[in-house]
Amino acid sequence: MKTICVIGIGYVGLPTAAMFASKGHKVIGYDLNEKAVNALNRGEIIIEEPGLGDLVKKVVSQGNLSAQTSCPKGLDAYIIAVPTPINEDKTADMRFVESAVNAIVPCVRKGSAVILESTSPPRTVEDLMLPILAKTGLKIGEELYVAHSPERILPGKVLEELRTNSRIVGGINQKSSEVVKSLYESIVEGEIFITTSTTAEMCKLMENTFRDVNIALANELAKMSEELGVNCWEVIKLANQHPRVNILSPGPGVGGHCIALDPWFLVEKSANAKLIKQSRINNDSMPMFVLNKIESILNGLEGKTVTLLGVTYKPNIDDIRESPVMHLWKMLEKEGANVKVCDPHAGEKINNNFDIYSACENSDIIVLGVNHDQFADIDFSLAAEKMNGCSVLDTRNFLNEQEIEKAGLKYYLLGKGN
Ligand SMILES: NC(=O)c1ccc[n+]([C@@H]2O[C@H](COP(=O)([O-])OP(=O)(O)OC[C@H]3O[C@@H](n4cnc5c(N)ncnc54)[C@H](O)[C@@H]3O)[C@@H](O)[C@H]2O)c1
Known part of the structure; x- marks a missing residue:
């Protein structure tokens, strides 16, 4: 003992x-x-x-x-x-x-x-x-x-x-x-x-940096795919059939108290950490990329009502530290949008927490920010009845496109070009 x-x-x-x-x-x-x-x-x-x-x-x-x-x-x-x-x-x-x-x-x-x-x-x-x-x-x-x-x-x-x-x-x-x-x-x-202590410090930082750099690559692919008219999720699925390729998933950014921060410790200590720095910049640019996508779907943000589903930095936890969806929320409000949030895990930490269908009332667009399990079986017909507009943006490739379209709503997917 x-x-x-x-x-x-x-x-x-x-x-x-x-x-x-x-x-x-x-x-x-x-x-x-x-x-x-x-x-x-x-x-x-x-x-x-x-x-x-x-x-x-x-x-x-x-x-x-x-x-x-x-x-x-x-x-x-x-x-x-x-x-x-x-x-x-x-x-x-x-x-x-x-x-x-x-x-x-x-x-x-x-x-x-x-x-x-x-x-x-x-x-x-x-x-x-x-x-x-x-x-x-x-x-x-x-x-x-x-x-x-x-x-x-x-x-x-x-x-x-x-x-x-x-x-x-x-x-x-x-x-x-x-x-x-x-x-x-x-x-x-x-x-x-x-x-040694310094090797242990480097190990931990490189583990998180490895993930950050690879997520940055997936996010870059998502941006290129929208530009070039392909579906990045299909590219990832097919490319990952290669026995030595494992492209990660894109999303609205990287958050949490680890991956979103730790690579900066290397950037601070070494001028050689160029790829690492650029990856951080890429990942930090994702909330703005999503914001621009919402703006283009809605033809502007001023006075629009946005339903944000999930604000934590990853699914099924309550941690909102460095969450990119929290940044997105702030940016939407700065642009004059009215944001209604539903997060079954972070509820107590945010002042604006609705149940799913109340959050859809008068909404112009539903944006899935985090793929919490609770969002797997949303009744989109019910959501559509409450909404003002008819758009759903999925930033995680998580929602069921057919169900959404069947409810008369239009499905948009991050990383899918027209
Ligand atoms: N959260 C994770 O999943 C995770 C995973 C791996 C590593 N880490 C690392 O572990 C460390 C801690 O992260 P966390 O998520 O547990 O943080 P946290 O914020 O959840 O907890 C830290 C606690 O330390 C307390 N504290 C701060 N300064 C103090 C002081 N001087 N004396 C006594 N208590 C003090 C705070 O009040 C808080 O309760 C960080 O370096 C983080 O990068 C976190």
Whole structure:
């Protein structure tokens, strides 16, 4: 049994804390957000993640997990899972990591391990954390173990992936890697690979960048297809018959706290990251591309009513951070459109949440922004009765074209040229 502090009990920190607690470790979540701390101490959660509510309730009632708004002293391990957002100028905002590491300094003891889980720019452990941790007076790597172990979990499948994914542990020396590896072995069934901290930072960033660049390619294909009069979805389906090709799906942009941000950490650190930068620009241009498409379908936006179905950054989760559909929503309103939103997952986070058919009242166009399961069987005849106009724009190739046309509506698909 180890004593562990998880700093930041959000989407990553809370499931991690609960998993360690479920294996019999004594875990304390340290967070500045009193709402999250109080909820956890009641055995409740304030985020949506399948299975997490039950697990937290169980480990809190067993006395293995609690939370507080100050950093506990003298524990075996301190795991940092605080946000790493970007600034306006796309550089990394490392203030949360910096303040978390500073909070740890008076708390660690000889033999403690400090683990950075937050996705961070290359050399964060070496250049940002180690100078701060030197203030502990402990011999780094001998009396205080330090490593980066990036998180790869998929929202919606977090508990399963925490257990089954393989994991990278990048220690500042071999001993640090070994100490941290043995800690994670209690929750991880996948393989744990040991490397250096900077290699681990690069690995995580390249994993997300790989996806971002490939999505940018799919989005570029969607734009070209509209220009050249082909259906990109058919191109993708057929091209992917090639045994070594796997083109991803286009969409209204890339969001979330990871893929939409992390590639910028590389752009900031290296002038060679040219393809990576252009891919970010491509993906960030998609909400505007969709806006222009809506405008051309409706012959203008001023005074038009747009029904937006789904605003999260991906289906079947409640996370709206960096969501391209949230950007689209703002841009539509800026152009004078009246936007009515329906999102069965993010409902509590947005002030404008209707049920599907109320959101269609007097609408000129329905825009499917996110393919939540709840949108799979919309009754388009009922929607058509409520609408003012007759257009449906599908940005995910998710809706049933025949059903829509049968209801007397006109179906438009992102990436399909006329
Ligand atoms: N969300 C994901 O799916 C995911 C996946 C892999 C990696 N990551 C990375 O994990 C990190 C955390 O992301 P998240 O989604 O869990 O963030 P989050 O916003 O859900 O949670 C972070 C928590 O940290 C708290 N916090 C901020 N500064 C603090 C401080 N100085 N001391 C104590 N608590 C503090 C916040 O109050 C918040 O509760 C990020 O670097 C992110 O890129 C996230």
